[in-house]
Amino acid sequence: MKLSRFLFLLLFILSTSVAFAQSSSELKRKKEAIQREIDLLQRNLKKTANNKKLTLGQINALNTKIKLMQDKISVINSEMKNLDNQIHENTNTVINLKGQLGQLKKEYGAMIRFAQRNKNAYDKMMFIFAAKDFNQAYKRIKYLQQFGQYRKKQAGYIQGTQKDLNYKIVILDKNLKEKSNLLHEQENEKDKLGKNKSEQSAVLNKYSKQEKQFRQDIATRKKQQAQIDRNIRAAIVREIELERKRALEAARIAAEKAERAAKAKAAAATAAAAAKAKAENKPAPAAVAPVAVAKPKPSSSGYLAATPEAAKLSAAFESNRGALPWPVTSGSITESFGKHKEGQASYDNAGITIQTSEGAGVRAVFNGKVSKVGSALGRHYVLIKHGQFFTVYQNLRSVSVSAGDEVSTKQNIGTVATSGDMPELMFQIYRGAVAQNPASWIAK
CATH class of the missing domain: 2.70.70.10 (Glucose Permease (Domain IIA))
Structure with missing residues (x-):
């Protein structure tokens, strides 16, 4: 039972360590990605630092950088929360391992004292020969053998538990150092954020002085952008219209083929009926009317995916x-x-x-x-x-x-x-x- 509890505890330690490592590595990757974005925006802002005229790109870059810095601080907080959980788990594990180690040493000490009292080979022989019968003597021999093996196993458990305890203490120290580093990093990021907010205030102050010109610049730029967007939408509409014409033409050709096939089938049926009537010396029957063929009309949303290739590409994109x-x-x-x-x-x-x-x-x-x-x-x-x-x-x-x-x-x-x-x-x-x-x- 003690061995089972020990193995279960060891398995729990390993699983929580793996889960923590995965979560920690994901947060580190996210933090690094955010920092790369911050660095890129900072390089762009540095190049425009001496510009007297304020641009929308500068304001957007600064606002985005501040938001990213806040995101980075949030990621650091998540890392610290993970570390706090891991420190708590490792502290409990160290306490449990110390308790188990103390119990194992106590039991091992009792076995050693028993072995010391019965270390004489003569005593062991007397213990065996004092048996009532052969069966009891055999059991006593097996007992002495199993006792020796169990003592060796207990020594192994003690060494293993001590090793796990030392490892967990090292990990705990590492967690505490990481937390200290993260606290330092968090303070640095908060200082940087404060400086950037001051920079943002200076930019807004600059904006208030240039607001009239800035509004005019935005209006001009967005007017030009709106015209480009209209041109692009017009190109898309022309593409849709072209596909609509192609789809309708393909539908018309398909309908004509189906109609010709229906007429040919009706003519064949009429000829067969006339031949049968003639053979039976009956009056010729009326001509068989061809089956009406409905002309397919693709919906406006389906023109661009009317062909199998286009439909497949659309589905893959979506x-x-x-x-x-x-x-x-x-x-x-x-x-x-x-x-x-x-x-x-x-x-x-x-x-x-x-x-x-x-x-x-x-x-x-x-x-x-x-x-x-x-x-x-x-x-x-x-x-x-x-x-x-x-x-x-x-x-x-x-x-x-x-x-x-x-x-x-x-x-x-x-x-x-x-x-x-x-x-x-x-x-x-x-x-x-x-x-x-x-x-x-x-x-x-």
């Missing part, structure tokens, strides 16, 4: 919702999908804005076909069709694909341009002509 790769290898979302307001200026974002590193490569997020490559305001955009879905990549400095090209997932299609002193990519997803929130489609 099945990857929440797991599509990012259109850049590193970056941070500084402007989310939907309506926004900066001071008195308001605007609508049909996608997300991702700040990335200067000259970063842009890649397709899924297999598809390039529908359009356009230019606006000295920059380029790429529209890629994925069945009934479209992805849009705006604000490109250069493009490496052309309309009609087939592209694969993560294939490079161009490089990011700098917009308002910040390297930014505007990324959009459409289902038909309806804009989707890309943040819910790309991997977290």
Whole structure:
């Protein structure tokens, strides 16, 4: 029973250690990813630090950086909570192991004293020969043998428990040091956050002085952006209309074929009936009317997925919702999908804005076909069709694909341009002509 309890305790220690390690490693990876985003935004902000004119990209980058720093502090708090749980578990384990070790040593000491009193071989022989019969003598021999083996096992249990105890004490010391380091890291992050909030206050103060010019700049930029978005939607609508015409033409051809087949079948039936009537010397029957064939009409939402290939591609794209790769290898979302307001200026974002590193490569997020490559305001955009879905990549400095090209997932299609002193990519997803929130489609 004692051995069973010991093994159960050991198994519990190992399982909790593994679970903690997995959770701890996930938090560390998350913290490192957040720090990479913070570093990228900091590099971009550093390059624009001396600019007298305030830009929307700078404000978005600063606000996003502060949010990420708060997220990092939350992750550190989660790490500390995990460590507190582990320290509590390890402390209880050390106490239990010490109690078990004390009990094992006490029992082992009693066995040693018994063995000392009966260490004389003569005493053992007398103990055996004092048996009533042969059967009892045999049992006494086996008892002496088992007693010796049990004593060795007990010594092994003591050594094993002592080893586990020493290991757990080392782990506990390591946990305490990690907690101390995390507390220090947390204090540093809070100091940095305080400085960044002061910087944010200075930027807002600067914004209040430039508010009129800033609103005008946003209005001009978003007016231009809205025109680009309208052009892209118009291209998508033209693509849908083209597919509609193709689908209707295919349906018309299929219906004509079916109608011809129905007429041929009716004619054959009429001829067979006439031949039978003639053979039976009966009047010729009336002609068999062909069966009416309904002309299929695809729904407007199904035009883009009317062919088996397009339907398969659409289904594959949709099945990857929440797991599509990012259109850049590193970056941070500084402007989310939907309506926004900066001071008195308001605007609508049909996608997300991702700040990335200067000259970063842009890649397709899924297999598809390039529908359009356009230019606006000295920059380029790429529209890629994925069945009934479209992805849009705006604000490109250069493009490496052309309309009609087939592209694969993560294939490079161009490089990011700098917009308002910040390297930014505007990324959009459409289902038909309806804009989707890309943040819910790309991997977290």
